[in-house]
Amino acid sequence: MKKSKLEHDFGSIVGKENVIVTDKKENEHLVDAPWSSTILSLGFKITPDAIVKPHTTREIVDIVNYAFDKKIPLIPRGGGTSALGESLPIKGGIVIDMKRMNKIVEIEEDKKTLTAGAGVSWRKINTKLKEKRFAVGVNPLNENSTLGGFISKGGYGIGSLKHGSIGNQIVNLEVVLPVGLTINTGYSKSHFSYGFGYNNSWLFTGAEGTLGIITEATLKIYYQNNLKVTVHRVLDEAIFQALSEITRSGNLISLMFLDGELAKTELSTEAERGVLLLLSEERREEPTLEKQKGAISVSEEDFNLWDKLQKFYGPERFGGEVFLPINGLHKIFEVIRKLKENYRLQGLVGFLADSDSIILRLICNEEEIGLKRIALIGDFVRAAINLGGRPYGSGVWNSFWMEEVYDINTLKLMRKIKEQIDSQNIMNPYKTINYPKARIGITTGPPLYQTTTFLEKIFKKIGL
Numbered sequence: 001m002k003k004s005k006l007e008h009d010f011g012s013i014v015g016k017e018n019v020i021v022t023d024k025k026e027n028e029h030l031v032d033a034p035w036s037s038t039i040l041s042l043g044f045k046i047t048p049d050a051i052v053k054p055h056t057t058r059e060i061v062d063i064v065n066y067a068f069d070k071k072i073p074l075i076p077r078g079g080g081t082s083a084l085g086e087s088l089p090i091k092g093g094i095v096i097d098m099k100r101m102n103k104i105v106e107i108e109e110d111k112k113t114l115t116a117g118a119g120v121s122w123r124k125i126n127t128k129l130k131e132k133r134f135a136v137g138v139n140p141l142n143e144n145s146t147l148g149g150f151i152s153k154g155g156y157g158i159g160s161l162k163h164g165s166i167g168n169q170i171v172n173l174e175v176v177l178p179v180g181l182t183i184n185t186g187y188s189k190s191h192f193s194y195g196f197g198y199n200n201s202w203l204f205t206g207a208e209g210t211l212g213i214i215t216e217a218t219l220k221i222y223y224q225n226n227l228k229v230t231v232h233r234v235l236d237e238a239i240f241q242a243l244s245e246i247t248r249s250g251n252l253i254s255l256m257f258l259d260g261e262l263a264k265t266e267l268s269t270e271a272e273r274g275v276l277l278l279l280s281e282e283r284r285e286e287p288t289l290e291k292q293k294g295a296i297s298v299s300e301e302d303f304n305l306w307d308k309l310q311k312f313y314g315p316e317r318f319g320g321e322v323f324l325p326i327n328g329l330h331k332i333f334e335v336i337r338k339l340k341e342n343y344r345l346q347g348l349v350g351f352l353a354d355s356d357s358i359i360l361r362l363i364c365n366e367e368e369i370g371l372k373r374i375a376l377i378g379d380f381v382r383a384a385i386n387l388g389g390r391p392y393g394s395g396v397w398n399s400f401w402m403e404e405v406y407d408i409n410t411l412k413l414m415r416k417i418k419e420q421i422d423s424q425n426i427m428n429p430y431k432t433i434n435y436p437k438a439r440i441g442i443t444t445g446p447p448l449y450q451t452t453t454f455l456e457k458i459f460k461k462i463g464l
């Protein structure tokens with residue numbers, strides 16, 4: 001479709017000033033991990049035909065109706081901070097920039113709920129709630145990300161150890177479906193959480209924008225005590241066996257982990273097995289980590305360290321991120337030792353998702369780029385799956401692993417649900433549960449990883 005027509009038609013819905021018919025300049029900020037989008041651009045049309053910035057649910061309904069009629073792909077985009085190609089077009093289409101839908105509609109202290117537009121940033125949510133000494137049970141380390149984006153990623157983060165994932169915080173979602181209907185997923189708009197039938201809120205949690213556009217959300221909030229960070233050096237592997245015991249302590253909000261090498265380079269701390277950072281509420285008893293074998297408390301309070309670790313989650317650090325049962329943690333160190341024989345690695349960083357699982361991120365050496373990095377990430381994710389884990393997030397890059405993580409009937413059910421809700425396949429197509437074919441007909445996924453690993457081995461043999 002002609003760009004001038006798109007500009008005119010969408011302009012009549014959201015106002016001309018809120019439509020960008022893309023040129024190169026605008027595309028530059030439409031990336032996720034820069035490195036990832038460069039590779040994806042070789043195989044796919046990641047340039048949107050237009051970027052549209054709606055302000056109301058009504059405008060989104062009109063956009064969706066227009067796209068449905070013309071079978072144009074719609075790609076919702078919040079802060080664009082995810083790094084697996086989730087909010088990039090794959091075959092062109094319209095990027096819906098949600099950031100203008102950023103109103104905090106209501107904070108109801110008596111009901112302990114917050115209602116806000118899906119495009120609101122976590123920075124704004126946290127600042128507003130802090131004034132009232134409240135917090136959402138879990139929020140992402142990246143405060144530039146949005147409410148709708150974090151829900152759509154089914155996110156874990158600060159607080160999930162205590163309160164569960166963002167899915168556990170949802171009271172209601174307002175969602176525009178690909179057929180233009182608006183629904184509320186909560187059992188009752190009055191925030192009464194009891195109900196029966198299917199739990200539709202979970203359907204859109206972690207769906208990565210493939211089933212509909214979340215326009216507004218109501219979440220549970222909690223009274224927030226003062227927080228405290230303690231740092232522990234870990235000298236012995238036995239500490240990991242003690243992890244699940246530590247996590248039972250009710251005052252622990254989050255636990256981050258850095259392996260020995262990163263602790264040395266980033267924190268200038270000698271710790272053979274790594275460093276644990278514990279974020280806990282002040283009011284209750286401290287976690288009793290010092291009593292565990294192999295741990296020494298080196299510092300009482302250090303919020304700077306906590307902040308410092310955030311950089312490992314930036315998209316420029318594009319790497320493998322996996323969800324692993326805690327009991328597989330000690331084995332992953334053997335995997336890392338083996339990977340180091342073939343690749344240059346900086347280390348491993350992670351945080352406890354809940355009391356049973358940890359999210360681990362492989363930090364690649366900056367020189368480890370291109371084919372080699374893809375092969376490395378492929379090997380790491382494969383090892384995590386073998387240890388009972390799974391990739392964290394799907395997007396484009398991890399969509400094919402779904403066939404290994406879920407049994408075939410479960411995956412078929414998910415694909416049926418997608419077909420039913422989105423018969424025209426316009427909502428963020430070719431992602432998450434379906435993987436795309438590239439321009440030249442090659443699929444991403446196993447062939448891409450296998451080919452790169454194979455090429456990598458040949459290059460090594462011939463000394464390249």
Ligand SMILES: Cc1cc2nc3c(=O)[nH]c(=O)nc-3n(C[C@H](O)[C@H](O)[C@H](O)COP(=O)(O)OP(=O)(O)OC[C@H]3O[C@@H](n4cnc5c(N)ncnc54)[C@H](O)[C@@H]3O)c2cc1C
Pocket residue numbers: 075076077078079080081082083086087098118119139140141142144145146147148149150151152153154155156157158207208209210212213214215310311312313314315428
């Ligand atoms: C420094 C840093 C720290 C991070 N920390 C964490 C962390 O602690 N925990 C964690 O889980 N992740 C983390 N991430 C990854 C990422 O920030 C999160 O997944 C984040 O929640 C994505 O939000 P976003 O608004 O940027 O979404 P985007 O990247 O814009 O989109 C993510 C997905 O959601 C869809 N989407 C966006 N908005 C909507 C909507 N309104 N309706 C329907 N679909 C929508 C998009 O289509 C896409 O599929 C981090 C990333 C960085 C760079």
